[in-house]
Amino acid sequence: xxxxxxxxxxxxxQVAIALWKLATPDSYRSVGNQFGVGxxxxxxxxxxxxxxxxxxxxxxVVTLGNVQVIVDGFAAMGFPKCGGTTDGTHIPILAPGHxxxxxxxxKRYFSIVLQALVDHKGCFTNIxxxxxxxxxxxxxxRNSGLFQKLQEGTLFPDQKITVGDVEMPIxxxxxxxxxxxxxxxxxxxxxxxxxxxxxNYRLSKCRxxxxxxxxxxxxxxxxxxxxxxxxxxxxxxxxxxxCALHNICESKGETFMAxxxxxxxxxxxxxMQPDTRAVRRAQEGVVHIREALKTSFMTGNxxxxxxxxxxxxxxxHSTSL
Numbered sequence: 001x002x003x004x005x006x007x008x009x010x011x012x013x014q015v016a017i018a019l020w021k022l023a024t025p026d027s028y029r030s031v032g033n034q035f036g037v038g039x040x041x042x043x044x045x046x047x048x049x050x051x052x053x054x055x056x057x058x059x060x061v062v063t064l065g066n067v068q069v070i071v072d073g074f075a076a077m078g079f080p081k082c083g084g085t086t087d088g089t090h091i092p093i094l095a096p097g098h099x100x101x102x103x104x105x106x107k108r109y110f111s112i113v114l115q116a117l118v119d120h121k122g123c124f125t126n127i128x129x130x131x132x133x134x135x136x137x138x139x140x141x142r143n144s145g146l147f148q149k150l151q152e153g154t155l156f157p158d159q160k161i162t163v164g165d166v167e168m169p170i171x172x173x174x175x176x177x178x179x180x181x182x183x184x185x186x187x188x189x190x191x192x193x194x195x196x197x198x199x200n201y202r203l204s205k206c207r208x209x210x211x212x213x214x215x216x217x218x219x220x221x222x223x224x225x226x227x228x229x230x231x232x233x234x235x236x237x238x239x240x241x242x243c244a245l246h247n248i249c250e251s252k253g254e255t256f257m258a259x260x261x262x263x264x265x266x267x268x269x270x271x272m273q274p275d276t277r278a279v280r281r282a283q284e285g286v287v288h289i290r291e292a293l294k295t296s297f298m299t300g301n302x303x304x305x306x307x308x309x310x311x312x313x314x315x316x317h318s319t320s321l
Contacts, residue, residue, distance in 0.1 A: 009037070009045065017042055018049035022242060025226045025267060047234060050241035061244045064125045067156055071170065073120025077209075078202040080163075080293075083156045084125055085173040086146070087210040088115040088137045089218075092271045093228045093235060105133030106274035112228075112235055114214075115140050116243070117172065120206075122213040123247045126155075130236035137177040137276050150183050166292040173207055177276035180286050185293070199294040216256060217246045219264035226267060 009017075013035065021031045021042055028039035035042075064070075067083055074082035090111035096103055103110040111133030117126040128144040141147050149155035156170040174186045187203050188196040218224045221242045228235050249256075 009041070014045040015049055017045040019245075021046050022221050022223055022238070022245070025223050028229070046238065050234075050238045053241040053244050054237050057244050057248075058240060061247045062124050062127055064155070065119070067170070070119045070125075074206050077120065077206050079173065079206045081159075081161055081168060081170050082173055082206060083170040084117040084119055085207045085210045086115065086117045086141070086178070087175060087207070087214070088113050088140060088276075089214045090114075090133050090271070090273055091224055091228065091235075091239060092226065093230075093232075096232050098232070099132075102132040102134050107272050109133075109271055110227075111271075112232075112239070113137070113140055114239055114243075115144065115146075116210065116213070117146055118210040118213045120209060121250065122209050122216065123250050124213065124243045127240065127243050129239045129243075130232075133274075137175075138179060141174075141178060150181075153183075156183075163289070163292040163296050166288050168289050168292070171289075173203055175207070175276060180290065182286050182289060185290055188290075188294075195294050195298045198297050199290070202297060213246070213250075215261070215264070216250070217242060218268070219260040220246065220249060220256065222260065222264055222267060225264055225271065 017031060017035050017037065020026070020034065021028070024031075026034075028042045032039045032042045037045075064083075070083055071081060074080075074085075090105055090107075090113055093103065093110050093112055095110050100110065103112065105111045112129065113131045113133060113135065115128045115131075115137070116124045119125050126146045128140065128146060131140045146155070150172060153169070158169070160167050160169050162168070169183050171182075172184050174184050176186055176189055178184055178186045180186055185203060187200040192200065224239070224242065228238070230238060248254075
């Protein structure tokens with residue numbers, strides 16, 4: 001709104017201010033000096049743009065898309081019938097004013113967790129953000145909308161293949177902190193034989209995609225690597241907006257500068273990611289799916305056979321948050 005003192009900020013300037021603040025670890029005062037506005041104006045612009053992205057873009061940008069294209073992409077990397085890979089990352093924040101102890105993670109800093117499902121190209125297809133850093137990754141996953149959809153079989157099309165004599169649905173790939181489920185494969189732990197090592201290698205190769213996605217997210221929007229000076233209620237909205245912007249940049253092939261990664265690595269040294277404790281529970285019968293996959297990787301022929309299978313190519317969408 002225009003006043004006698006000054007004209008209202010244009011939409012373009014508000015977006016520019018918000019993007020600058022989201023992309024750098026600069027203070028609100030420093031960003032305000034860059035654009036000739038006060039620090040409170042910077043904060044207002046950031047939240048206005050973030051809320052608009054969340055309301056208008058998130059359901060269109062952070063979405064599952066064509067499942068068969070994703071499955072084919074992961075199959076080309078060596079893992080069949082994979083619809084995505086999931087992981088979590090801790091975002092450092094200032095000490096909250098309420099229940100601060102719940103936000104202290106295992107590395108002893110305050111954080112909020114972003115948990116995401118990522119496709120073969122490193123785009124977020126489902127996100128869950130806002131859980132305190134003290135909460136175990138497996139607990140966050142079990143209480144997410146993503147878990148419920150996977151458990152109910154409503155996220156991916158009901159397409160199954162037979163591996164050996166075991167029926168296998170489209171699966172998600174997780175780390176040792178995840179539970180082993182019919183639709184969720186995780187690596188073997190402990191002393192491994194050659195077939196288990198091969199299984200872990202192929203799973204790890206595909207899971208590098210989600211690690212790279214988090215790396216690009218934080219390097220492109222580097223304020224995620226320093227304390228987020230926002231309220232607990234506003235932080236999830238701003239992180240969600242960054243995830244949408246990440247997908248837009250990745251899908252449009254925007255240049256990713258090597259210098260961003262260097263700066264990100266320097267900023268991240270004070271906030272190492274907490275180790276996650278493995279979850280050893282598994283539903284009855286799930287182990288057979290992982291064992292069948294492991295055996296097929298060793299024989300090779302079975303893997304090529306089901307990689308070449310081309311079921312119908314449905315479009316299947318998932319609404320995040």
